[in-house]
Amino acid sequence: MSQTEQEKIVEDxxxxxxxxxxxxxxxxxxxxxxxxxxxxxxxxxxxxDIGGVKYDLEKNEKGIWEGExxxxxxxxxxxxxxxxxxxxxxxxxxxxxxxxxxxSGIEIPASDKxxxxxxxxxxGTVSENLYFSEITxxxxxxxxxxxxxxxxxxxxxxxxxxxxxxxxEDETGSASQGHTNLILDxxxxxxxxxxxxxVMDNGYAYSPEDLKEAGGNRPPSSFEKVLIxxxxxxxxxxxxxxxxxxxxxIAGLSMGASQTMAIIMNNLDYFSYxxxxxxxxxxxxxxxxxAETFLNGAFSDAKEVESKLKVLFLGLGTKEAEVFFKxxxxxxxxxxxxxxxxxxxxSPDTSHEWLTWRRSLHQYAQLLFK
Amino acid sequence: MSQTEQEKIVEDxxxxxxxxxxxxxxxxxxxxxxxxxxxxxxxxxxxxDIGGVKYDLEKNEKGIWEGExxxxxxxxxxxxxxxxxxxxxxxxxxxxxxxxxxxSGIEIPASDKxxxxxxxxxxGTVSENLYFSEITxxxxxxxxxxxxxxxxxxxxxxxxxxxxxxxxEDETGSASQGHTNLILDxxxxxxxxxxxxxVMDNGYAYSPEDLKEAGGNRPPSSFEKVLIxxxxxxxxxxxxxxxxxxxxxIAGLSMGASQTMAIIMNNLDYFSYxxxxxxxxxxxxxxxxxAETFLNGAFSDAKEVESKLKVLFLGLGTKEAEVFFKxxxxxxxxxxxxxxxxxxxxSPDTSHEWLTWRRSLHQYAQLLFK
Numbered sequence: 001m002s003q004t005e006q007e008k009i010v011e012d013x014x015x016x017x018x019x020x021x022x023x024x025x026x027x028x029x030x031x032x033x034x035x036x037x038x039x040x041x042x043x044x045x046x047x048x049d050i051g052g053v054k055y056d057l058e059k060n061e062k063g064i065w066e067g068e069x070x071x072x073x074x075x076x077x078x079x080x081x082x083x084x085x086x087x088x089x090x091x092x093x094x095x096x097x098x099x100x101x102x103x104s105g106i107e108i109p110a111s112d113k114x115x116x117x118x119x120x121x122x123x124g125t126v127s128e129n130l131y132f133s134e135i136t137x138x139x140x141x142x143x144x145x146x147x148x149x150x151x152x153x154x155x156x157x158x159x160x161x162x163x164x165x166x167x168x169e170d171e172t173g174s175a176s177q178g179h180t181n182l183i184l185d186x187x188x189x190x191x192x193x194x195x196x197x198x199v200m201d202n203g204y205a206y207s208p209e210d211l212k213e214a215g216g217n218r219p220p221s222s223f224e225k226v227l228i229x230x231x232x233x234x235x236x237x238x239x240x241x242x243x244x245x246x247x248x249x250i251a252g253l254s255m256g257a258s259q260t261m262a263i264i265m266n267n268l269d270y271f272s273y274x275x276x277x278x279x280x281x282x283x284x285x286x287x288x289x290x291a292e293t294f295l296n297g298a299f300s301d302a303k304e305v306e307s308k309l310k311v312l313f314l315g316l317g318t319k320e321a322e323v324f325f326k327x328x329x330x331x332x333x334x335x336x337x338x339x340x341x342x343x344x345x346x347s348p349d350t351s352h353e354w355l356t357w358r359r360s361l362h363q364y365a366q367l368l369f370k
Numbered sequence: 371m372s373q374t375e376q377e378k379i380v381e382d383x384x385x386x387x388x389x390x391x392x393x394x395x396x397x398x399x400x401x402x403x404x405x406x407x408x409x410x411x412x413x414x415x416x417x418x419d420i421g422g423v424k425y426d427l428e429k430n431e432k433g434i435w436e437g438e439x440x441x442x443x444x445x446x447x448x449x450x451x452x453x454x455x456x457x458x459x460x461x462x463x464x465x466x467x468x469x470x471x472x473x474s475g476i477e478i479p480a481s482d483k484x485x486x487x488x489x490x491x492x493x494g495t496v497s498e499n500l501y502f503s504e505i506t507x508x509x510x511x512x513x514x515x516x517x518x519x520x521x522x523x524x525x526x527x528x529x530x531x532x533x534x535x536x537x538x539e540d541e542t543g544s545a546s547q548g549h550t551n552l553i554l555d556x557x558x559x560x561x562x563x564x565x566x567x568x569v570m571d572n573g574y575a576y577s578p579e580d581l582k583e584a585g586g587n588r589p590p591s592s593f594e595k596v597l598i599x600x601x602x603x604x605x606x607x608x609x610x611x612x613x614x615x616x617x618x619x620i621a622g623l624s625m626g627a628s629q630t631m632a633i634i635m636n637n638l639d640y641f642s643y644x645x646x647x648x649x650x651x652x653x654x655x656x657x658x659x660x661a662e663t664f665l666n667g668a669f670s671d672a673k674e675v676e677s678k679l680k681v682l683f684l685g686l687g688t689k690e691a692e693v694f695f696k697x698x699x700x701x702x703x704x705x706x707x708x709x710x711x712x713x714x715x716x717s718p719d720t721s722h723e724w725l726t727w728r729r730s731l732h733q734y735a736q737l738l739f740k
Contacts (some may be wrong), residue, residue: 020472021540040456044412063455081458085433086410088451088458095465095472102390102465118509120502127497132490139488151608154524170391238521 009033009068016093016106023092032108035068036081036090043084050079050106073319074110075355076177078103096177100168105177114186116179116358121189122148126175131234135226136205142171142231144239145181147188147195157240159247159369160197162227162271163361166254166278171202177354183362193365196249199235201227203252203259224263228270249368251275251313253357258283265298268308273368275313277360278324278352286326289334302338311367312342315360317350324352343367379403379438386463386476393462402478405438406451406460413454420449420476443689444480445725446547448473466547470538475547484556486549486728491559492518496545501604505596506575512541512601514609515551517558517565527610529617529739530567532597532641533731536624536648541572547724553732563735566619569605571597573622573629594633598640619738621645621683623727628653635668638678643738645683647730648694648722656696659704672708681737682712685730687720694722713737 013027013035025037036048041063047054050069057067069079078099080087089095093104124147133140147158163180165173174180180198187193205226210219236243248271252260257279264271265281282289291299299305305312312335316328335342345363350356383397383405395407406418411433417424420439427437439449448469450457459465463474494517503510517528533550535543544550550568557563575596580589606613618641622630627649634641635651652659661669669675675682682705686698705712715733720726 038456040454042414043454083453083456084410084413086408086453088461091458123500125497125499127495129495130493
């Protein structure tokens with residue numbers, strides 16, 4: 001896609017706050033365009049690849065290529081450069097894990113960005129926590145957010161939210177692209193959310209036996225088993241949690257929404273709050289759901305579900321792909337047919353990306369442990 | 371530099387443990403060669419750039435370029451790819467901050483790698499700690515290692531080591547490339563080091579006034595002021611430290627060695643242990659040092675220095691550049707002329723890189739708080 005002369009570009013580009021120290025490019029303008037620049041004097045063709053579209057860059061006399069994308073939606077976007085057919089990260093940006101790779105990211109400032117901004121409020125702490133999994137026979141890790149005051153007041157105990165990433169993501173995303181820590185810091189400071197611990201683990205977990213049996217393919221994840229038998233006991237031992245179902249919540253985004261819905265309905269003695277951001281356990285599907293059979297009938301008894309689930313929260317961006325709407329709507333229809341109460345949040349003008357998930361967390365966290 | 375037919379390459383390459391999930395390349399062989407691969411069908415020239423040498427890759431019929439470096443020293447090395455003149459990270463590797471950029475890294479396994487390996491021992495925790503600096507008028511952060519048991523036993527207090535990075539590095543390196551947490555976990559498990567807290571901050575710190583005055587240049591760092599007036603009080607308030615000079619150590623590598631030597635000699639009421647890895651405060655220089663004037667005469671009174679500094683440790687790799695030898699030797703000569711006791715550690719066959727600094731920390735940590 002080439003830039004036409006008709007296109008008027010607003011020349012108010014600013015260096016992205018996600019840039020590496022000292023780097024001027026990439027830049028973003030008020031329309032949400034991304035402008036990149038890279039020196040590649042001997043290249044034949046350099047492109048910016050963002051949102052599934054490749055934009056040709058143009059070379060100047062110094063061998064520096066420059067160009068910009070069409071306006072992007074508010075929120076976080078992965079992108080890459082393409083240099084004579086090689087897809088590589090932009091050396092100007094910091095790197096984020098998503099789309100099954102560490103790659104470049106850009107933020108198009110959102111109108112409501114204040115809720116996840118770094119502000120002059122007391123801050124919690126994100127800690128990297130290593131544990132050995134006997135199930136996967138590997139060292140694994142999670143990131144643990146502890147609320148402001150956790151380190152200073154060594155008596156107080158807290159409820160815990162287990163928060164899971166999506167497909168081709170990992171345990172690093174929530175506290176990086178997701179700004180989970182800043183969202184909670186701001187909510188806690190304003191009294192809108194209870195202080196809580198948040199555990200962000202990796203939803204991919206395979207036993208050596210399952211891997212062997214799958215013979216090179218990806219076997220079903222044993223994350224439910226790892227979470228229930230290993231992660232929760234480890235967290236309850238190491239951190240000052242309130243270790244009961246009334247003080248344990250779970251949530252996930254996309255694949256994580258699907259995964260955690262199955263986990264909570266199999267383990268209602270462990271959790272009493274569910275949040276599904278951009279997904280439900282019937283993904284991908286638009287078929288009418290039969291409450292008697294879906295997840296082994298976990299939603300068949302409305303009274304039982306409502307007595308166990310203090311919150312059943314669903315979030316979705318208005319610009320998400322149709323499959324997410326169809327999936328989540330089929331699930332909502334089932335709940336409504338059954339008369340099961342739930343909370344639905346619609347994120348305006350966002351797609352299947354981090355701004356939808358930040359906003360969903362921001363809503364969901366306010367409902368927890370109250 | 372092209373590969374000649376005479377060169378025999380040992381074909382026992384293995385995927386690097388620093389690769390991104392699921393990536394086969396880069397690979398390393400038993401000679402310490404790095405082999406990279408990248409698809410770039412339309413490129414004219416692709417090179418691997420490591421250790422100051424560019425190696426031409428060769429293209430196969432599928433448009434995939436492949437090639438390898440000469441054998442590299444044991445330890446950690448930054449590298450990049452060069453595609454038709456564009457210097458970019460390798461999309462196969464994870465990324466590390468050093469050399470003033472987030473870039474690709476490779477590890478050539480060291481013969482003594484066990485001391486920094488992830489083992490079945492109790493593990494400490496690395497936490498990201500945010501604080502607002504009134505001096506720089508910015509949110510800053512450090513990473514804090516707390517030893518095994520810190521979270522579980524909420525009574526015990528610990529001594530603290532402040533550990534600083536080198537030039538064009540930042541607060542992330544020590545717990546990533548440096549394996550500081552694993553080195554301490556292993557030392558503590560074997561009883562060779564006392565359990566301690568380690569604080570890794572960013573040595574670049576500029577006040578708005580200094581930045582304005584420097585007019586685009588880099589002003590002198592205010593890190594000493596930030597450390598003494600802001601970081602230490604913050605750490606002593608938030609973490610269970612033993613807040614006195616007998617239980618406070620400082621160390622740094624390269625620029626950090628120079629910076630922390632000045633800091634400790636200006637603040638002997640704060641610290642009683644010094645470690646300088648690959649550097650001293652007279653860098654870069656081979657001039658004879660006059661103890662009466664160097665650092666305002668801080669080393670002029672041998673008795674005073676020895677009564678205040680319980681450990682004065684210097685570490686250096688045998689393959690470091692001459693300037694580091696000359697600098698450190700000039701400093702050692704001054705100490706010897708003065709009759710000031712110190713510990714010198716020589717890291718065999720390593721250059722100015724992380725294996726030298728891991729080994730130096732491994733030696734130094736065993737001397738602390740005893």
